[in-house]
Every structure is written in structure tokens, then in C-alpha cells.
Amino acid sequence: MSTFKIQVRESSGINILELKGYLDAHTAPELEKAFQGLLDTKKFNIIVNCRDLTYISSAGLGVFMAYIEDVRKNQGDIKLSNMSPKVYNVFDLLGFPLLYDITTDEAEAMTKFKGGK
Amino acid sequence: MSTFKIQVRESSGINILELKGYLDAHTAPELEKAFQGLLDTKKFNIIVNCRDLTYISSAGLGVFMAYIEDVRKNQGDIKLSNMSPKVYNVFDLLGFPLLYDITTDEAEAMTKFKGGK
Amino acid sequence: MHLRIHSQTEKLNLVREFIGEAAREHGFDEEAVGKIMLAVDEACTNIIKHAYGYAPDRTIDLEIQIAGDRFDIVITHSGKSFDPTAVRKPDMQEYFKKYQRGGLGIHLMRTLMDGVEYEALPDSRNLVRMYKYLPHEDRKQR
Amino acid sequence: MHLRIHSQTEKLNLVREFIGEAAREHGFDEEAVGKIMLAVDEACTNIIKHAYGYAPDRTIDLEIQIAGDRFDIVITHSGKSFDPTAVRKPDMQEYFKKYQRGGLGIHLMRTLMDGVEYEALPDSRNLVRMYKYLPHEDRKQR
Ligand SMILES: Nc1ncnc2c1ncn2[C@@H]1O[C@H](COP(=O)(O)OP(=O)(O)O)[C@@H](O)[C@H]1O
Ligand SMILES: Nc1ncnc2c1ncn2[C@@H]1O[C@H](COP(=O)(O)OP(=O)(O)O)[C@@H](O)[C@H]1O
Numbered sequence: 001m002s003t004f005k006i007q008v009r010e011s012s013g014i015n016i017l018e019l020k021g022y023l024d025a026h027t028a029p030e031l032e033k034a035f036q037g038l039l040d041t042k043k044f045n046i047i048v049n050c051r052d053l054t055y056i057s058s059a060g061l062g063v064f065m066a067y068i069e070d071v072r073k074n075q076g077d078i079k080l081s082n083m084s085p086k087v088y089n090v091f092d093l094l095g096f097p098l099l100y101d102i103t104t105d106e107a108e109a110m111t112k113f114k115g116g117k
Numbered sequence: 118m119s120t121f122k123i124q125v126r127e128s129s130g131i132n133i134l135e136l137k138g139y140l141d142a143h144t145a146p147e148l149e150k151a152f153q154g155l156l157d158t159k160k161f162n163i164i165v166n167c168r169d170l171t172y173i174s175s176a177g178l179g180v181f182m183a184y185i186e187d188v189r190k191n192q193g194d195i196k197l198s199n200m201s202p203k204v205y206n207v208f209d210l211l212g213f214p215l216l217y218d219i220t221t222d223e224a225e226a227m228t229k230f231k232g233g234k
Numbered sequence: 235m236h237l238r239i240h241s242q243t244e245k246l247n248l249v250r251e252f253i254g255e256a257a258r259e260h261g262f263d264e265e266a267v268g269k270i271m272l273a274v275d276e277a278c279t280n281i282i283k284h285a286y287g288y289a290p291d292r293t294i295d296l297e298i299q300i301a302g303d304r305f306d307i308v309i310t311h312s313g314k315s316f317d318p319t320a321v322r323k324p325d326m327q328e329y330f331k332k333y334q335r336g337g338l339g340i341h342l343m344r345t346l347m348d349g350v351e352y353e354a355l356p357d358s359r360n361l362v363r364m365y366k367y368l369p370h371e372d373r374k375q376r
Numbered sequence: 377m378h379l380r381i382h383s384q385t386e387k388l389n390l391v392r393e394f395i396g397e398a399a400r401e402h403g404f405d406e407e408a409v410g411k412i413m414l415a416v417d418e419a420c421t422n423i424i425k426h427a428y429g430y431a432p433d434r435t436i437d438l439e440i441q442i443a444g445d446r447f448d449i450v451i452t453h454s455g456k457s458f459d460p461t462a463v464r465k466p467d468m469q470e471y472f473k474k475y476q477r478g479g480l481g482i483h484l485m486r487t488l489m490d491g492v493e494y495e496a497l498p499d500s501r502n503l504v505r506m507y508k509y510l511p512h513e514d515r516k517q518r
Contacts, residue, residue, distance in 0.1 A: 025421040026385035057417045058480040065477035099472045142279040143243035174275045175338040182335035216330040238378035248397045255390045
């Protein structure tokens with residue numbers, strides 16, 4: 001029974017990961033693999049759409065920490081969008097909005113990428 | 118945390134119950150209430166759309182048994198549609214297809230109601 | 235694995251998750267997992283309803299035991315003693331003709347599992363043991 | 377309520393369901409339920425990862441205890457002993473500057489719960505007790 005799923009899309013040069021379900025120590029390696037796949041093919045402009053992400057633990061947060069430096073060194077970014085209040089609270093509790101760009105929706109993240117940010 | 122939901126719709130005089138989630142001894146009373154509501158308002162042509170029904174136990178089967186006689190006495194029927202193989206297997210294991218009209222989809226059940234069956 | 239719950243139908247979902255995880259760990263495919271879940275749901279529903287008469291503060295214990303080539307679920311409770319294996323198989327023709335409801339749980343348990351046993355324990359506790367033979371792959375691995 | 381699992385990350389989902397059901401039974405709202413689930417997930421993840429070094433055949437016991445106005449989750453295991461309450465709070469400024477990963481689990485546990493305690497038990501078992509004060513309504517009812 002898979003409790004977590006990732007869909008990868010591309011839209012005008014931006015790579016979008018859609019997360020669904022429960023991101024914990026069991027499923028975090030799947031997200032790692034998805035990021036690694038993007039980095040291996042030099043795709044550094046990444047939006048992570050969290051609309052269907054129901055849960056995140058510190059193992060999930062760790063995956064974002066593992067890739068943000070590399071991505072930014074390559075003039076890219078990992079922007080997070082569409083978080084439910086429950087998931088946002090976990091990010092917020094630890095101060096993650098200081099380091100990550102968290103947008104209301106995908107369109108806003110897209111605009112920011114195109115605006116050069 | 119609700120593990121079961123019912124949506125009630127009407128379409129050209131036929132009443133459709135859409136079931137979602139887990140129908141067990143805990144949630145069966147909700148389905149009972151929905152049937153009772155229909156019978157109280159003399160609505161006897163009923164389709165139960167099981168597309169999003171993920172699970173059924175004997176407590177759920179019992180609810181269908183509790184209303185089928187009354188409904189048929191009033192020239193109506195309870196037809197079941199869109200079952201997943203998993204849910205159909207439970208009905209089938211006990212021989213329920215002998216008593217109940219189980220159709221592939223809602224349209225087929227609709228046609229049967231209109232055809233006077 | 236072990237789970238102790240209070241005798242409440244709210245807990246059936248957790249019971250199924252527990253059984254599902256245990257069965258998957260031992261290599262059952264999703265079809266078999268579904269059957270084992272349903273059989274155990276029926277057993278626990280009966281205990282909540284009939285053995286405890288819906289008293290919400292009693293306990294039910296579920297324990298997974300691997301005995302040779304068998305996956306055993308051992309359910310114990312301290313409610314009314316009752317031997318489900320003594321119940322006759324329902325006549326489904328009659329059942330439908332009389333529009334009966336209920337009386338299918340034990341039949342399902344026995345149809346879905348490879349075996350169901352009952353034992354009266356000391357201290358007026360009761361034990362229901364249900365089992366299914368392990369899938370062949372999993373047997374080979376151990 | 378009680379749950380015994382094998383030390384596998386596959387079981388974290390079941391752990392959360394178990395904790396969720398227990399917390400709901402005692403009147404916590406969905407926000408509090410989510411916090412308790414996350415704190416217990418972090419504690420079990422640490423045990424699986426660090427105390428058992430990912431060995432999949434060890435056991436973790438979770439027990440719910442209601443002590444006065446407190447909802448206690450008592451987690452016991454027989455892995456490496458380790459006192460999470462002795463770990464310093466991470467400096468998040470530093471953390472982000474150095475792009476660290478990991479090292480947030482214990483901090484989360486302490487932030488989300490009203491208390492976290494550790495105890496070394498005989499037979500080289502370890503106990504982590506986490507608690508949250510019961511919601512006021514539920515306290516009045518008992
Ligand atoms: N654990 C139990 N304790 C006491 N009586 C039971 C128990 N399980 C079943 N019974 C009795 O056996 C009957 C048949 O059980 P079952 O086949 O599960 O159908 P149902 O529970 O729907 O009636 C029940 O109606 C009840 O009288
Ligand atoms: N149950 C445990 N047994 C042994 N060591 C532990 C345990 N829990 C935590 N630790 C140690 O404490 C450190 C901090 O734990 P934590 O804050 O949960 O972060 P993380 O697990 O992501 O490293 C771990 O890296 C590990 O070295």
C-alpha cells in the first residue's frame with residue numbers, strides 16, 4: 001500500500017513535482033530520487049506543489065534541505081506551493097519560510113521564476 | 118476522522134446515493150439514515166453508486182437487506198452500480214447478485230429503471 | 235505484532251490497518267490482505283456487538299503469530315463466551331427469501347480464512363484464532 | 377491502548393493511525409491530534425534509525441496511559457540507550473546557513489508535546505514518555 005506518490009510535470013521550462021499523501025521516513029527516499037533525477041538532467045527550476053500532501057515529518061523536511069544548496073548554486077530554486085495549513089504549520093514551526101520561497105499557488109511560483117527571482 | 122461519506126443526488130426521478138470510503142459496523146448507521154430518508158419521502162427508485170466505496174463488511178450488506186423488501190413492495194428497486202472488483206467479490210461470495218441488480222455503471226441502472234424493470 | 239483496543243466500532247479502521255500491515259509484511263498479496271482484513275473486522279465487530287454488548291470501555295487484544303507455514307491472528311477478549319465455530323452455515327436461499335439481515339459475519343470469517351478456532355481461557359477470557367497459510371514465497375524465505 | 381510493531385519505517389503509518397485514534401478518543405481536536413501524531417512519528421523514526429540501526433526484526437511498544445489530566449504515550453524499545461531530553465535545541469539560523477539536514481526530530485517532539493521524558497529500564501530496555509495535557513472538556517468528563 002503506497003502512502004505517497006509523486007508526479008513530475010514540465011511547464012514552460014519549469015519542473016513541477018506534485019506530492020500526494022504522507023511524506024515520512026519511509027517515503028522520503030522517493031522524493032530524494034525525484035530530486036536527484038532532476039539534478040542529474042540539470043533541471044534546477046523546481047516547483048513542489050503540495051496541494052495533496054497530507055503529512056510531512058522531519059524526514060521529509062530533510063530532503064528539501066539536502067537539495068536546496070545545489071539547486072541555488074546552479075541559479076535555480078525549489079519553490080513550494082499550495083500547502084495545506086497543517087503542512088505549512090510544520091514548516092513554519094521550524095522557521096523554514098526563512099530559507100524557502102513558499103507561495104499560495106503554482107501560478108505565483110511560476111511568475112516568480114519568470115520574473116528572474 | 119470520517120472514513121465514510123454519502124452524497125445524495127436526483128436525476129430524472131431516480132435517487133442516487135454515492136458511497137465513498139469504508140462501510141463497516143461503525144459507518145453502516147449513516148447509510149441506514151440515508152435510506153430511511155428516501156423511504157420517508159416515498160422515494161423508491163434508488164441507485165447506489167459504489168465507485169468510491171473501498172470496503173464493505175457484513176454490517177454494510179445488512180443495510181441493503183434491511184430496505185430491499187420495503188422498496189420492492191413499493192414498486193421500486195435498489196440497484197447497485199460501479200463496484201470495484203474487491204467490493205463486488207464480497208457481494209458475490211455470499212450470492213447477493215441473486216437478489217440485487219448490480220450494474221456496470223449508473224447509466225445502465227438508469228436505463229433499467231426507465232425500461233420498467 | 236500486537237494491538238490492544240477499546241471495544242468501539244470507531245476502532246475497526248485501525249484494526250484493519252493493523253492486520254493489513256501485518257499481512258503485507260508476511261508476503262500476502264492485496265487480494266489476500268483484503269480477505270484477512272474483512273475476516274478480522276467481522277470477528278471484532280461480533281465481539282464489540284455481541285460479547286461486550288457495545289460497552290465501550292472493554293478491551294480486545296489482537297496478536298499475530300507465525301506458526302510454521304501459518305499466519306495466525308489470535309483475538310482475545312473477556313466478554314460473553316461464544317464459540318463461533320459451532321454456528322451453522324446460513325442457507326442463502328432461505329436468507330434472501332426471508333429478507334434476513336445479519337447472521338453473515340461468522341460465515342464470512344470461515345469462508346475467507348483457512349481456519350477459525352475457539353478456545354475458552356481461564357479467568358473467563360475467550361480466544362478466537364483465525365489463520366491463513368502463508369504465501370509460498372514467504373514460506374521459502376524463512 | 378497498546379501497539380507493538382516491528383522496527384520498520386513501513387509501520388509509521390500504522391503508528392500514526394493508532395495514535396490518532398487514541399488521541400481522538402480522549403477529545404483532542406484535529407490540530408492537536410496532528411501534533412501528537414507527528415511527535416510520536418519522530419520518536420519512532422529515531423528508534424528505528426538510531427536505536428536499532430534499521431534492523432527490521434526488533435520491536436517497539438507504544439502504550440497510551442491516562443494519568444490525571446495528562447495523555448501519556450509511553451514508548452519502549454531494547455535498542456541503544458539514548459536520552460533525547462539531553463539534546464540541545466538546534467540554532468535554526470546556523471542550521472539554514474550551513475544547509476544542515478536532519479537533527480530536527482527531537483526538537484519537533486519537544487515543541488509539539490507538553491513534555492518528553494526518558495528513562496533507562498532494567499534489562500537494557502529504554503522508555504520515552506511523551507505527554508500532552510488533556511483538553512478541558514475531556515478532563516471534566518472523567
Ligand atoms: N463474540 C460473540 N459473542 C456472543 N455472541 C456472538 C458472538 N459472535 C456471534 N454471536 C452470535 O452469533 C450470531 C451470528 O453472528 P454473525 O454471523 O456474525 O452475524 P450477526 O453478528 O450479523 O448477527 C449473532 O447474531 C450473535 O447472536
Ligand atoms: N533513539 C535514539 N537512539 C540513539 N540515538 C538517537 C536516538 N534518537 C536520536 N538520536 C541521536 O540524536 C540525533 C538527533 O536526533 P533528531 O533530532 O531526531 O535528528 P535526526 O534523527 O534527523 O538526526 C540523531 O542524529 C542521533 O545521533
